[in-house]
Amino acid sequence: MSLSELFPETDYRFSMRFERKSPQEFFARTKNGSSLLAKRRQWLNSAPATYAGLLPEGQVFLEEAIDLAQSWGAVSPAGFSLQPERAWDDCLTLGKCLEPDFLLLQPDLAGSPRLLGGVVCFPSHWSLADKLGKPMSLIHEVVPGLNDTLGKQIGSFLNKLRPGVAWLRSNWGIARTPELNDHPSRALPRLGPEVTTEEVWLRLEHQALVALPKTGGILFGIRVEVIPLAELKREAAPTKGLIRALETMPDDLARYKGLATARNRLLKLLQP
């Protein structure tokens, strides 16, 4: 999704805008791949339980995700045991071989699939361990207004997912660090009223929702992109859109996004 599509000149609102892509393309290796994979290995080796999680009920979804990733050519078959007692090792291996973070969800007819496993080395200030085992609506409860406005739409969208397509959407945030891994335990610097342009990055989360044909589960992929504020400012239209979003975002949502005390400062920094 382009920056202009992400930041239309409208008041802030949650977006249910999706684009289609092939899952192969989303999960394929990119030119930054080696350095991304090196970082993933580093985090997964240093603190596996912080960046990966798998409940016993998640094993079948993990196996299918590995199968699919192999069929896409995104990972090589070597290195996976596919034995139930080695599922945790397979989960870590998949997390070290795929560039995107991934989550595995069990479908639910009521529209709130449950998170059963995944690897998230580059979280946007949330912790996988806090979310594991929870239904999506509970996971989203911390996002002020999200369940009330889009909860039902998100649920019916996920229930209608069909295999073979990756449905892409993006979230955005603003961060005081270019680090991809913004796990809360790292306590990286947060935005405040004194930030300078050089200390601010736009943080994009490019997400893909893919149905798992055999188990009926959902594979949720996330790629993070960080863009220096100065670079964003070179593009007039999205800069205007971001200004409008910041001006109109409800206070509780700005607090959740870590923007509350920096909002006025950011609006100043974004002026041409």
Ligand code: HEM
């Ligand atoms: C399909 C449509 C979905 C939409 C429209 C959606 C939307 C959102 C939005 C707007 C946020 C707040 C991000 C921000 O503004 O900074 C968010 C956060 C989040 N979403 Fe979703 N989401 C979707 C699916 C999912 C799925 C399938 C999962 C899988 C578990 C998920 C997990 C999360 C998590 C973990 C957070 C961060 C919560 C936190 O900060 O503690 N979302 N989502």
